[in-house]
Amino acid sequence: MIRTAVAGDRAQVLALYRLVATIPDGIARTPEEVSEDYVDGFMRRAGADGIELVWEEGGRIVGEIHASCPGIAALAHLLTDLTIAVAPDVQRRGIGRALFQALLDQVVESMPHIHRVELFARVSNQKARSLYQSLGFVEEGRLRARVNNSHGIAEDDTLMGWLRPAAGLPAISPTPKDTA
Numbered sequence: 229m230i231r232t233a234v235a236g237d238r239a240q241v242l243a244l245y246r247l248v249a250t251i252p253d254g255i256a257r258t259p260e261e262v263s264e265d266y267v268d269g270f271m272r273r274a275g276a277d278g279i280e281l282v283w284e285e286g287g288r289i290v291g292e293i294h295a296s297c298p299g300i301a302a303l304a305h306l307l308t309d310l311t312i313a314v315a316p317d318v319q320r321r322g323i324g325r326a327l328f329q330a331l332l333d334q335v336v337e338s339m340p341h342i343h344r345v346e347l348f349a350r351v352s353n354q355k356a357r358s359l360y361q362s363l364g365f366v367e368e369g370r371l372r373a374r375v376n377n378s379h380g381i382a383e384d385d386t387l388m389g390w391l392r393p394a395a396g397l398p399a400i401s402p403t404p405k406d407t408a
């Protein structure tokens with residue numbers, strides 16, 4: 229079952245991220261770096277001006293996704309700080325796709341001011357990148373040697389972006405009528 233996260237989910241979200249962080253080369257943090265402050269921070273930002281969804285099964289949170297607005301007017305149309313995590317024992321069951329699709333559906337239906345969603349994924353995280361591409365994200369650039377992998381080698385990070393379908397931002401280029 230997918231639902232919006234609540235403050236009472238904090239302990240389970242923390243445990244989920246610590247577990248997922250044990251998988252090499254997924255999320256950027258090690259289990260030790262998944263601190264209470266880290267989880268409190270993204271839950272607070274997503275709760276204040278963003279989205280946080282969890283997948284719950286029998287009272288256990290086995291998947292989570294969050295994203296939030298950067299908090300400045302120039303970027304008010306943007307959701308960033310996006311991370312998704314699914315517990316290793318339930319991966320490949322469609323939970324990641326369902327959570328991410330639910331986030332994008334919520335953006336389309338309930339957040340008309342959001343026109344862009346962006347994220348970073350390391351080049352070697354092929355499973356995450358294929359998921360994002362299948363949801364409409366486009367690779368927009370590579371940040372060279374940005375993120376260390378589990379072998380201590382710096383690999384490229386990819387910046388991926390999704391734009392709201394059809395609506396888009398107000399046109400800033402002159403229209404043919406303007407230029408006539």
Ligand SMILES: CC(C)(COP(=O)(O)OP(=O)(O)OC[C@H]1O[C@@H](n2cnc3c(N)ncnc32)[C@H](O)[C@@H]1OP(=O)(O)O)[C@@H](O)C(=O)NCCC(=O)NCCS
Nearest residue numbers: 254255313314319320321322323324325349355356358359
């Ligand atoms: C990435 C992640 C969220 C995917 O969650 P999931 O529930 O396993 O994904 P799903 O079962 O919904 O699969 C969705 C798509 O992901 C891709 N995918 C998932 N696992 C994959 C694998 N082992 N190999 C290749 N592609 C894979 C496929 O494109 C798949 O689509 P398909 O089922 O149509 O083939 C999950 O693997 C995870 O939590 N990984 C660790 C944390 C992480 O890397 N987070 C992203 C940081 S950028």
